[in-house]
Amino acid sequence: MRMRLSLGARIMAGMAVVVSALAAGSIAISRGAVLRSHIQLEEKLLRRNVDRVIAAMAGDIENLATLARDWAERDDTVDFLEGRNTESYIKANLSDEIFRNLKVQVLFLFREDGSLVYGVHRDPVSGERLPCEELARIVRRETLDAGNGKKIASRGVSGVLRERGMLLQIVARPVVKSDGRGPARGTLAMGRYLTEATLSDMGRRLSLEISVEDPNGTRAMPAESGLEQSRAVRIDRFSEERIEGRTLIRDLSGRPAGVLAVAMPREVYAQGLVAFRFIGAWIAAIAAVVLACTMLLVSRLVLRPLHDSLLWLRQGVEQIRAQADLSARLRSAAGNEVAEVGIAINEMLSALEAAERAADRQKQELYQAHKLTSLGTLVSGIAHEISNPNNVVTLNVDSLESFFRGALEILDEEHGRNPSLRIGARPYSEAREQIPALLAEMREASAKISRLIEELKHFARPADRGEMGPVRIESVIESALVLLRHTIKSSTDRFTLQMEDGAPPVRGNAQKLEQVVVNIVQNACQALRSRDEAVQVQTAFDAAAGRVRIIVRDEGRGIPAENLSRLGDPFFTTRREQGGTGLGLSITAKIIADHGGAIRFESEPGRGTVVTVELPVWKEAWT
Known part of the structure; x- marks a missing residue:
């Protein structure tokens, strides 16, 4: 019966032959290599x-x-x-x-x-x-x-x-x-x-x-x-x-x-001869050591790695199954075929985790859309409920102003006869000056409430896509700047307008796009700290993307980085003390989204802000 060698014995014998051959070959060629280099x-x-x-x-x-x-x-x-x-x-x-x-x-x-x-x-x-x-x-x-x-x-x-x-x-x-x-x-x-x-x-x-x-x-x-x-x-x-x-x-x-x-x-040549003899002796010694080490380590390098790798793979999969967590991964292992299978499993888990996250994001987006729809309904109702009482306040302020102007002549005559005349707890001389100011403040507050109501109605109003058509962005900007002429003139001495010739019309609603330009340019003017700071409005056409850009730059106070992502949120404003409602940019972003466009903000505190609006062209007119 022929004796069969185990896998380990055969591998060891093969390694012994290889090491011996390598040692003999190395000694044979070392002389030429060493001397050639010297x-x-x-x-x-x-x-x-x-x-x-x-x-x-x-x-x-x-x-x-x-x-x-x-x-x-x-x-x-x-x-x-x-x-x-x-x-x-x-x-x-x-x-x-x-x-x-x-x-x-x-x-x-x-x-x-x-x-x-x-x-x-x-x-x-x-x-x-x-x-x-x-x-x-x-x-x-x-x-x-x-x-x-x-x-x-x-x-x-x-x-x-x-x-x-x-x-x-x-x-x-x-x-x-x-x-x-x-x-x-x-x-x-x-x-x-x-x-x-x-x-x-x-x-x-x-x-x-x-x-x-x-x-x-x-x-x-x-x-x-x-x-x-x-x-x-x-x-x-x-x-x-x-x-x-x-x-x-x-x-x-x-x-x-x-x-x-x-x-x-x-x-140098003599040193090469000495080096060759030294290297030859070392080759023989190293060959013996390598052969001995090979026989000692072969079981760990050939026989045991397969067993250990399979054990590692099985334990890792069982642990992931027990945790029921797609973010869990197999721990790293030595690079062999089984480890490559583990890498493939980790890549599959990463893909599943990414898909799960995408599904979660879609759920969040749907939830956010539902909240915005609910918010629009609530805002519309609140705006209606506030509008009626505010109209009464406005009419009553007009009536009170008319009554007070009609009574001034009589009150002045009475005050002439009776200098100590008082209206309520205040002397007439003070009340005569304060009552018109109070009425004017009431009128201004009522007007502010009316503007807020209109902005709330516009925010809550669903997009009307039936009014879309070809719009020349140059005409929109010119119309908006006519409305802002006084604001621009009172804010800066350095306003410039650069519109690219030959840009095709965009797909949109001229009135809504005009509101977008008004809101952005008005915000740019309000951000200026002095009349020496500039505001620039520019248009550009990107033929490759099929989009027209409106770029508004200002050299104003700038926006902190932590606020940039919140600029389109409803009711978020950094100018609440100056009367800001926080709906202007939110409405602007909504209009742009309804038009299939995009808006980007780039800003650095103390160095100004750049707002870029991109709108798709009217393809029927462009092509």
């Missing part, structure tokens, strides 16, 4: 060292250029070129000691026409004077005669030449007055040889082996490059101990002047 790092370091040497040479040339510029911008140098104080200038500035101290071997002074005024050429090793005519001719050709005259006149020329088998760092600067006035009187050229001693000293400073070879030598020359161009570096690995990088240096005319060779020991 070789790349070594090459990068070598190129960086070549750049350092080039930068050091460029820095030497820049220092030489600074010295030449300081020398060329001296008045006594100008005088020397023009033939004045020649002996004193030579004695003070062109002595052997000065050249030794400055480590300068070449100095030429040319007039503006290119003729040589003074020249010095010294051997870089012995310091002896050498013939300078040929070198002066070369320098003049490479600087003045090679298209560099304009460069010298502005900022000078810098570079290298190959002379006497060495690189000669050469700079040329225009000779000008110290104050910079006037044209250049000539050119000063200054040079310094890169000798073996100089390169050796630079190598000690940079911890490198530096040499400059003949570009026409037997060794292969790298791709052409220059000091100020991207440098191509050829890398030669002579052995496992030494590596060299070589790059081409060009002279002022672009010809090869020398091959810079920078060598360094292969310390």
